[in-house]
Amino acid sequence: MERTRIPSLNWLRVFEAAARTESFARAAVELSMSAPAVSQQVKALEAHLGAELFTRHAHAVRLTEAGRAYLPSVQMSLVSLETSTAGLFGRGREERLYVQAVHIFAQGVLAPLYSDFTTRHPGIKLVLTTGNAVGDFTHAFSDLKIIFGAPSAFGPAHDRLIGETLYPVARPEIAASIRTPADLLSHPLLEVATHRAGWPHVFESLRILGAGARFLMVDSTVMAAALAGQGAGVALARAPASDPIMAAQGLVPCLPGVGVMGLEYYHLVYPDPGTLRRPARAFRAWLMERMRTFDGPGAQV
Template structure:
């Protein structure tokens, strides 16, 4: 097999046949003859050098290779459809595709999106969330809101805001922390993917970081859930985590003790001059709305 990709028509036929488990039903959906569906699937199998279906009398079943191939094919076709509709669609309601870090979507975007859409009738924000770098490499999106290094996600970006870190726990635990060294009596829940964390917090409080017992979470949302369950003390990351913290019933420890984080949230895109009009409107709104809240 050479590096050239299979025909898009072959992939569409393969997906329909796999989904319906029938060449005849796939033919009906695609307005083709069953013989044409069978021939295109055969051409794809020859191109790939492996059988994708087990042929039965009145149906077909995916082979192991076909089952493994189906998911990326469906994802690719969906991405192409989203990109086509997002860029060229003529529907009455225009979609704006935004991918966002979960904690930012929950704590920052959710309170403001209704106002944005009310001010721009006919424009609907299609929002999806993620946390890992891999999450942000899939699908079509006009804009991405990420935390950390923006250059890893796109060519151009705007800084949206930073964060403030402070210890947060259940009211029962927080009441027992009267001085910084008391923090070491509980496990400290760390989000390992963040550059700023407990070490920076403890150093600012003049407590030896090495004395702390660390447990790890993959996100601030999970860290808050663990603190709510009594697993230890989390680090709030204000203001993005405010809503999550309130929902978990957590309160600050040590009054107003806090430290400035070293990373920030960024709005990422490939080319400002090439942004579609809905994306430009969203960019202007988001940057202005965050400033109006007094967040930086």
């Protein structure tokens, strides 16, 4: 009789924690195990499946293609089992909630508000992951997604959160040399390739020609801020989500009082309100409440 291909539940729990934290040591702490025990459990799962799920490095592990493809199904199965158990036999000490957000929103908005959510909902363990490219969100499991731009590509239901205001920022010595909008053209301009609203949109709003502008293309506002913090050029702040990031890099406005409204918004995306699990409903209600009072452009009032 052919043996079942369904792995041990404990193996799957260990695999999920190791994959999410990208560390056997961090997974061990989370699961109250030793790192060697985590490694042993992962090896047992790999032997059972006949495939390597991780590539091992000195201080971290990385998912293989097979591991990356397997992770969403494992997470979905664990959540389904957790939900069924809580519904039939009462709630456990905590319920896990998976939220995926674009990096700038996670770092600039959710991180400062994290303790507020966990204080209000101590029975929910928030698992927050980030992404930047479209593929990061279309091939990963999550209860809720927070994306920037057109929400319909990521789910059938969505809530609009906040917008953004663009303004140029740089290191203080560079910002001090920029007295008029035209002075911006004397410096390399860090442009995020994935945004509809960038330097051309700012030039149009400020009524200056962009001819002769020197663009340095990057893939995210976080990277633009990091380079601007090293004096590589002038970046565009995307307030309010980018406020903590810009401050951490020591960047200041180049033209105080200048701000240009962006063209897109952040959205909370999910399959359908009626199918949301209890922790997802709680997070949605909490986030919408916080965004109504959030001091930023496009916030709901």
